[in-house]
Amino acid sequence: QQQVKQSPQSLIVQKGGISIINCAYENTAFDYFPWYQQFPGKGPALLIAIRPDVSEKKEGRFTISFNKSAKQFSLHIMDSQPGDSATYFCAAASGGYQKVTFGTGTKLQVIP
């Protein structure tokens, strides 16, 4: 059972555009929702995270929108750049961030 569903599987965006990745979860016990960025051959790096008591969090060009009632959250990358090309994973955690469940990943390609 996939506890965190992520879409789209792949995404192509032009430079300067907005990249949007969506995730949905089922387990209401999740209380921490991080996003990770992974480049080929590297481990994932924490990008930004949000807790369910906040509906939006912004850090630079990256924004998380959170809809607790719908159990959905999304990542928006504003002014997308070729250097943003990577695989993005949403995730969900509970119990003090002990165990993280990852989404299926979105491969983002930003073209010049």
Place this chain on the structure above:
Amino acid sequence: GAVVSQHPSRVICKSGTSVKIECRSLDFQATTMFWYRQFPKQSLMLMATSNEGSKATYEQGVEKDKFLINHASLTLSTLTVTSAHPEDSSFYICSARGGAGSNQPQHFGDGTRLSIL
């Protein structure tokens, strides 16, 4: 920032060989370390969680005798793939979590690409 070092980055070996992968937290004490496996173009799947000085907790379907985990110190955990076979070929990634309190994030290593011939 917190740095997790994983070694080696790549291993190629013959079937039947045992392979040890090290995961070190360089600038913090990792009370908990996690081991993940990632197949090409797929997500990270948690294999096991280890707390310093205690036995690892394995996820369902992960053979504990096949994947030996040792977390002997607050800065080092090792994963040994015993008698590796081609189906064990994968990208193995560790992460470490440290500090007091429940809100400490996991910091990931750069992974180990294991190829069994």
